[in-house]
Amino acid sequence: MTALRIDRISKDFGRPQTLAALHEINLAVDAGEMVVLLGPSGSGKTTLLRCVAGLTEPTGGSIQIGDRTVVDCERGIRIPTHKRGLGMVFQNFALWPHMTVRANVAYPLAGRAEIRDKRVDEMLELVHCSHLGDRLPSTLSGGQQQRIALVRALASAPALLLFDEPLSNLDALLRIELRAQLRQIHRVTGFTGLYVTHDQVEALSLGSRVAVMNHGQIEQIGPPEQIYNAPATDFVAEFMGMGNRLIVTGDGALSDGSGRRIMGLPARHGATGSGQKAIRFRPESLALEANGASAASQSHLVIPDLDVVDRAFIGEYVEYSLQSASSSLKARMGRGAQLIDVGGRVNGLVPHLEAASFDYAPRQSN
Amino acid sequence: MTITVAPAERLGSGAGPRLWQGLASVMTWLPLILVLGFAVLWPLFAFELQSFVDGFKSYEDAFGSPGFVRSALVTFALAIADVIFAVILGTALAWCALRTPARWRSFGSMIPLMPLLVPGVAAASGWVFLLSPRAGYINTILRSLFGITDITQAPFNIYSFWGMVFVSGLIFTSFIFMFVHNGLRNTGGEYEEAAAVSGASPLRSFFTITLPQLRPALAYGSGIVFMLALGQFSAPVLLGVPARIDVLTTRMFSMLESYPVAYGEVAAIGMPLLLAGVVVAGIQRWVIGDLRRYVTVGGRAQYSPRKPSRWALTWISLFGFIAVALPLVAILYTSLSPFWTQNMSFGNLTTRNFVTVLSGQNLLSAVRTSLVASATTILIVLPAGYWAALIVTGRIQTSWWILRLLDILLLLPFAIPATLYGFALLFAYAHPPFALYGTYTIIIVAYATIMIPYSTRVLVSALIAFGPEPWEASAICGAGPARTFVRVSLPLMRRSASVAGVMVFILLFQEFAVSLLVRSATTQVVGGVLYDQYVAGSYPAVAVVALLLVAMTAVGVIIITAVGGSEAIKGSGGR
Numbered sequence: 001m002t003a004l005r006i007d008r009i010s011k012d013f014g015r016p017q018t019l020a021a022l023h024e025i026n027l028a029v030d031a032g033e034m035v036v037l038l039g040p041s042g043s044g045k046t047t048l049l050r051c052v053a054g055l056t057e058p059t060g061g062s063i064q065i066g067d068r069t070v071v072d073c074e075r076g077i078r079i080p081t082h083k084r085g086l087g088m089v090f091q092n093f094a095l096w097p098h099m100t101v102r103a104n105v106a107y108p109l110a111g112r113a114e115i116r117d118k119r120v121d122e123m124l125e126l127v128h129c130s131h132l133g134d135r136l137p138s139t140l141s142g143g144q145q146q147r148i149a150l151v152r153a154l155a156s157a158p159a160l161l162l163f164d165e166p167l168s169n170l171d172a173l174l175r176i177e178l179r180a181q182l183r184q185i186h187r188v189t190g191f192t193g194l195y196v197t198h199d200q201v202e203a204l205s206l207g208s209r210v211a212v213m214n215h216g217q218i219e220q221i222g223p224p225e226q227i228y229n230a231p232a233t234d235f236v237a238e239f240m241g242m243g244n245r246l247i248v249t250g251d252g253a254l255s256d257g258s259g260r261r262i263m264g265l266p267a268r269h270g271a272t273g274s275g276q277k278a279i280r281f282r283p284e285s286l287a288l289e290a291n292g293a294s295a296a297s298q299s300h301l302v303i304p305d306l307d308v309v310d311r312a313f314i315g316e317y318v319e320y321s322l323q324s325a326s327s328s329l330k331a332r333m334g335r336g337a338q339l340i341d342v343g344g345r346v347n348g349l350v351p352h353l354e355a356a357s358f359d360y361a362p363r364q365s366n
Numbered sequence: 367m368t369i370t371v372a373p374a375e376r377l378g379s380g381a382g383p384r385l386w387q388g389l390a391s392v393m394t395w396l397p398l399i400l401v402l403g404f405a406v407l408w409p410l411f412a413f414e415l416q417s418f419v420d421g422f423k424s425y426e427d428a429f430g431s432p433g434f435v436r437s438a439l440v441t442f443a444l445a446i447a448d449v450i451f452a453v454i455l456g457t458a459l460a461w462c463a464l465r466t467p468a469r470w471r472s473f474g475s476m477i478p479l480m481p482l483l484v485p486g487v488a489a490a491s492g493w494v495f496l497l498s499p500r501a502g503y504i505n506t507i508l509r510s511l512f513g514i515t516d517i518t519q520a521p522f523n524i525y526s527f528w529g530m531v532f533v534s535g536l537i538f539t540s541f542i543f544m545f546v547h548n549g550l551r552n553t554g555g556e557y558e559e560a561a562a563v564s565g566a567s568p569l570r571s572f573f574t575i576t577l578p579q580l581r582p583a584l585a586y587g588s589g590i591v592f593m594l595a596l597g598q599f600s601a602p603v604l605l606g607v608p609a610r611i612d613v614l615t616t617r618m619f620s621m622l623e624s625y626p627v628a629y630g631e632v633a634a635i636g637m638p639l640l641l642a643g644v645v646v647a648g649i650q651r652w653v654i655g656d657l658r659r660y661v662t663v664g665g666r667a668q669y670s671p672r673k674p675s676r677w678a679l680t681w682i683s684l685f686g687f688i689a690v691a692l693p694l695v696a697i698l699y700t701s702l703s704p705f706w707t708q709n710m711s712f713g714n715l716t717t718r719n720f721v722t723v724l725s726g727q728n729l730l731s732a733v734r735t736s737l738v739a740s741a742t743t744i745l746i747v748l749p750a751g752y753w754a755a756l757i758v759t760g761r762i763q764t765s766w767w768i769l770r771l772l773d774i775l776l777l778l779p780f781a782i783p784a785t786l787y788g789f790a791l792l793f794a795y796a797h798p799p800f801a802l803y804g805t806y807t808i809i810i811v812a813y814a815t816i817m818i819p820y821s822t823r824v825l826v827s828a829l830i831a832f833g834p835e836p837w838e839a840s841a842i843c844g845a846g847p848a849r850t851f852v853r854v855s856l857p858l859m860r861r862s863a864s865v866a867g868v869m870v871f872i873l874l875f876q877e878f879a880v881s882l883l884v885r886s887a888t889t890q891v892v893g894g895v896l897y898d899q900y901v902a903g904s905y906p907a908v909a910v911v912a913l914l915l916v917a918m919t920a921v922g923v924i925i926i927t928a929v930g931g932s933e934a935i936k937g938s939g940g941r
Contacts, residue, residue, distance in 0.1 A: 055838050078387060081841035082850075088842040094835030098857040108843035109851070156844065 003159055003192040004029040004052065010029060011047055011216075020044040020053070022216045026062065029160075034186055034193040035221075037204040039213035039324075040239070046164060048213070048251035052194060053088060053162055054081035066159050087153030087191075088162040093145045095137035101148050102133040103322045108156040123151035126185065140196070143174045154189065163195040167202060180204060200240060212236045232280050234358040237355055243281035244329045246303065247360055249276055263302040278360040285354035286331040288320065288346045301355060303329075303348035311342050322348070388429035394762045398753045399772065405815045406775045409794035410782070414640065416539055416793065417633035419737035424630035426638075431611060438638070444530055444602070447589045451535035456542025456587070457580070461572075462544070464550055464677035470679050478543040479687040481536050483691060483923055485876040486600040488912035492693025493533050493910070494604065495700045501707055503696060534601040536689045538591045542584075549583030550576070565765065593646040594648060598781020599879040604900060614639055614878070615785035622883065628731035629793050636786040647781035651773070679791040694916065701909035719906040729911065732890040739806055739891065740874040743813040744821075744867045750814075751821030751866065752859065758822065758831045761837065773776055776819045787816060788883035795884075804886040812884045813874055820873060821866040828862035864929045872922040875915060 004027070011022040020042045027048075029035045037045040037116040048055035051062055054070065062072035070079040091112075093105050105123050109116040124130045127147040137145055146166060153161055167175045179202060186193065186206075197203055203210045210234075211221040220232040232236035235343070238245070248262055262279070279301075288306070303324065310321040313334075320340065322329040329348065340346060417424045428434065441664065459478040466474030495503045499520035508514075508521045523529060557579065561571040602613045612620070618632050625676040700706050702715040723729055756762045757772055779787060791812040796803035802811070814878065836858060878893045885894045899907040 053842060054839075055841075080846075081838070082844050082846050085844065086842050088839065090835050090839060091837060094833075094839040096836050096839070096854060096858070103425070107840070107845070110844075152839075152843070162842075346742065 001031045002028050003033070003066060004194065005029040005064040006052070007047070007062045007064070009048065009051055009058045009063060011044075011056065011064070012059045020047050020216055022047055022058070025216075025218060027190060027211060027218065028222070029194060030191045031192050033208045034195060034206060036195045036197060036203040036207035037199060037213055038200060038207075038210050038239070040198060043213040044216040047216075049162055049164055049194060049196045052160070053086060054079065054084055081281075085156075085159050086162060087156065087158035087160075088164065089146070089149050089153045089166040091165045093137070093142075093149040095145055095149055097137055100136060101129070101132050101140070103156050104137065104148060106151045108152065108154075108158075119155060123155050126140060126154070127151050127181070142170050143178060146170060146178060150185070154185070154191065157191075159191075159192065161191045161193045163193060163197075165197055166195075168197070168199070175202075177213045182190045182206060212239060213366060214239075231280075231356055232278065233359070237280040237356050237358070242282050242356065243354075244281050244283060244286060246279045246324070246327055246329075247276055248279060261309075263304075276360040277357045279355055279357045281350045281355040283330040283332040284317070284320070284327065285350050287349040288322075288331055288333065288340055290346060300349045300351055303350070306346050306348050307342055308342050308344045308346060311340070322346075370655060379889055391763075395757055395761060395764050395768060395902075398757070399723045399768065399775075402750070402754070402775050402818065403771070405818075406778050407809070409790040409815075410640070410778070410787070413629065414633050414637065416629045417631075418810040419630050419638060424628075424634040427628075428631045428634035431631075432616070434635075437612040437614055437617050439928040440527065440606075441596060441615075441639075444534075444598075444613060445592050446528070447527075448535050448595040448598075449592050450540050451531055452538035452591050453584060454541045455539045455685075456534070457546050457584070459539065459543050459682060460546035461552055461576075462548055462675075462681045465675045465678040466682065467674040467679065469677070474679060474682050477682050477690075478547075478649055479540050480686060480690045483919055484694070485912070485915040486537060487876075487878050487893060488536075488915050489537070489693050490533050490601050490604040491896075491900065491908050491912045492696045493524050493529070495696040495706065495905070497522045497529065499523045499525070502673060503699070523609075525605055527611060529605045530601045530611075532673065533567065533605060534595065534598055538595060539685075539689075541591050541594075542587045545583040545587035545590075546580055549580050552917045574928075583610065588724050589646055589650050593650075593781055593797055594644070596642050596646075597785065599783070599785050602895075615783055617787055618789060619879075619882070627764065629789075633793075636783075636789065639786050643781040644778075647777050651777070661749045672763045694917035695748055695867060696911045697912050697916070699724040701907055701913050703906060706905040706909075719910050727889065728894050729892070729914075732892050732895045734886075735806065735809070735889050736892045739809045739813055740871050742806070742810045743817055743874060744870050746814045747817045747821040747870055748812070748863055748867060749816055752825050752863070753819065754822045755825035755829055758826050759834075761834065776822055779816045780819050782878035784816070784877070785883070788812070788880035791815065804888055806889060808884050809881075809889060809891065812880050813877070816877075816880060817873065819867060821870055824862055824866035824869060825859065828859060832858055861929055865926050868922045868926045868929070872919050872926075875918050902907060 006025055006027040008024045008026060009022055010024050011059075013021055022044045023043075025048060037048060039045045047056060051058045052065075057078070058071060058073060060073050062074070063070050064082060068079075069075075069077055070084050071077060095101075096107075099107070101124070102120055105120045106116050109119055113271065120133070121130065124133055125206070127150065128142060129147055129151075131143060132140060132148070137148070140148065146169075150166070167178055170178065183206060185191075195203075195206060196205075204227070207224055209221060210224050210227045211218045212227060213219065214235050215340070220227060220236045228240055231240050231242065234245075246262065288308075306322040306324050306329065307318055309323050312319045312321075317334055318337070318339065319334040320331040320333065322331060331348065392754065396534075426569050445556040454479070463471075463474040463478060490596065494502070496502050499505060499522070500517055502522065503522040505522055509517070509519070524533070557575050558571050560577045562568075597615060598613075599615045599619070602616045603619060604611060607616050607620075614635055615721065618635050621628060621632050621635075699715075701719055702755070704714060704716055704718065749861065754760075754776065756773060757764055757769070757774075791808070792803075794800070795808045795811060800808075802808035836854055837850060840854045845853065875892060878897075881891045881893045882897055896908055896915070899911060901906075
């Protein structure tokens with residue numbers, strides 16, 4: 001069953017431009033799913049979330065929550081936020097400072113007092129905060145505040161829970177802890193969620209599916225493994241950590257004019273045209289070997305003549321900075337690997353399965 | 367706006383058609399804009415229209431009358447002198463405030479703001495008691511110190527151009543202090559430390575590093591001071607008029623005495639002030655855009671303390687002593703003296719003045735009028751100000767030109783000299799179809815018009831401080847507008863609303879120019895009583911009323927500080 005259907009939602013801001021614009025976005029979220037909107041700032045992910053919440057008015061398209069249309073620009077339908085039956089966790093928690101924790105959690109609940117009290121107890125129990133009920137939000141730590149904000153959103157068992165970068169105001173350790181707690185609560189209660197973040201680790205670990213957004217559009221949507229292993233576009237690949245990029249012509253020559261070629265170009269992944277291609281891979285996928293040591297390989301692509309310009313010991317790994325005529329590459333080698341001196345010249349090896357290639361069009365002024 | 371929805375779909379959608387929604391969204395701002403637009407613009411328009419009724423005859427009469435050119439020059443010179451005085455003293459004080467030792471720092475940053483809290487008329491009366499050529503206490507002391515027996519000889523004369531500059535300049539110093547102090551605090555001390563490390567002397571570092579950083583703050587602050595100084599009234603009417611030195615506002619005020627009032631001519635005199643106010647305010651709006659950009663770039667730096675200095679504290683204390691303590695002591699002493707004479711003695715101090723003044727019907731009924739008028743005004747400007755604040759902060763969504771219009775409506779009562787505004791309000795509401803002269807209503811309408819900008823400003827900063835999330839969270843939780851207002855808006859805004867209310871109350875008790883114009887024999891206000899006693903020469907009575915104003919202000923300030931914290935005072939920056 002579809003819990004949320006977003007149909008050709010657009011948002012045009014006149015002046016002043018306060019949020020990123022959206023261009024005809026389609027997205028369907030099934031009941032019980034947690035869909036994460038991932039993207040850099042300005043990609044439109046928060047705008048989309050606010051359109052679902054009714055805090056921002058889209059300029060085109062429609063949104064259905066459950067089987068009810070909450071906004072439809074063509075038909076002039078607009079259900080105000082408070083009638084959409086939502087829960088939402090805000091980036092800065094947004095607990096009302098003048099209400100106790102109990103009052104905050106009870107706020108979205110309707111019905112008789114005993115029933116509400118019981119539900120509040122249940123909710124506080126869920127996040128192990130029963131002892132905090134009578135405190136004011138300002139006396140709580142950041143992690144406690146965010147747990148309360150979470151159960152306030154859960155309290156009325158809404159059809160759809162919205163998360164607006166809920167963990168970004170917390171420090172690193174707390175973030176990991178709350179992420180695990182959130183996964184557990186999602187497993188136990190089975191809520192349907194739409195989650196906005198710019199943190200790829202958070203997105204991968206929380207999402208049933210991840211939608212990567214850029215310039216107001218969804219570039220790719222799919223299960224976390226698919227997004228990570230098989231990025232569909234150059235942007236998604238870069239955002240997912242494939243920081244190394246080589247530009248090659250259709251026949252595999254490096255497009256830096258040096259005439260050198262990359263051997264063993266991969267056939268799979270995005271590239272379809274016969275023009276220039278961008279080849280992307282992660283620093284940890286790049287292995288280095290002495291120059292001239294190997295010829296063409298069946299399972300790897302080989303990048304010839306890389307100059308080692310720097311070597312840094314990071315702890316878990318050793319990071320090499322490499323220069324190939326026009327492009328800079330990074331390689332991460334495990335601690336066990338033999339060290340290569342700065343100033344040396346090496347070949348780079350990348351397993352086919354860990355490289356992706358995309359049609360490349362030189363970017364216009366951007 | 368066309369509706370293309372078939373009836374069946376409309377029923378099924380659960381929401382009203384577009385036209386109805388469009389109308390509902392217009393009603394969230396239109397009534398306020400209409401009422402505010404009428405209240406702010408119509409009196410000015412109707413009044414200034416009078417200056418053109420006989421072609422340009424009003425202008426010929428006004429500008430050609432004897433002494434006009436001199437008044438205009440004095441007005442301009444006074445404003446320039448005030449700006450220079452305030453910029454030098456205010457910058458120096460801000461510099462000192464940041465260098466006071468840590469445990470005195472809050473003292474150091476509050477003292478330079480104190481002159482804003484002393485009612486302008488009270489401060490001016492205090493300085494009259496101190497520096498009047500014949501009986502001024504300081505002059506008397508200096509004469510006896512130097513053995514001068516001729517009482518026509520006096521070292522200082524407060525009834526002069528420089529007397530006006532001094533008394534009003536002290537108040538404007540606080541404005542400049544406020545801007546420069548904030549500016550210096552935001553930029554932090556690292557830049558000066560970097561200059562010192564690079565080998566710059568403190569003097570060179572001040573002129574090459576500190577001062578250039580302060581350019582936006584100084585430009586903004588001196589613009590505001592220039593605008594206020596052009597339209598000032600208290601110091602000129604109490605200090606300049608006795609010496610036959612007129613500025614444009616006192617010139618306008620003196621025409622209230624003639625009957626019938628030549629409104630056309632008054633409006634003509636006011637026109638240059640109106641234009642100057644609008645131009646300076648326009649430039650301010652243009653600069654503040656730049657200013658905000660500047661702050662985002664440089665605002666990252668954290669406050670880092672400058673090297674403390676004991677002298678800094680001394681200079682600030684000296685300023686506090688001269689600008690606040692001296693005039694207050696002079697008022698207190700005069701209020702306890704049987705007469706105001708050059709023979710100072712502490713032997714025959716008496717409370718008789720208090721008994722006389724406070725038991726007189728005159729003051730009591732004026733206090734009652736002021737109280738009723740202020741309280742009613744607060745009941746109007748709090749809800750209206752909240753409504754305006756919702757629009758200004760974007761909680762109620764409108765188009766950008768509505769925002770711009772509202773911005774102008776909220777700026778005008780501040781930018782246009784109170785004397786001019788007072789005349790405009792008097793002209794607009796004293797005549798048919800309103801014919802409100804002599805009623806409480808005209809006072810309340812006038813007060814509400816000039817006070818809405820202040821209540822709005824306080825509520826806007828509160829809304830910005832809370833951010834939109836508490837309201838959004840409430841809507842997400844399923845609460846409708848009414849429940850959100852009762853459960854979230856009221857409790858969250860209660861504190862700032864109290865601060866705004868008390869602030870309006872203080873400002874209205876200090877208000878002088880508009881009050882003097884819209885009062886009448888039957889509806890006297892406290893400021894009016896002070897002015898009448900001053901003109902009649904009953905100086906001990908003046909002192910008693912001035913003390914009353916100071917006391918009411920002090921009570922108000924204490925309430926605001928208790929409710930809203932000491933930062934709330936800085937938001938009050940009144941006239």
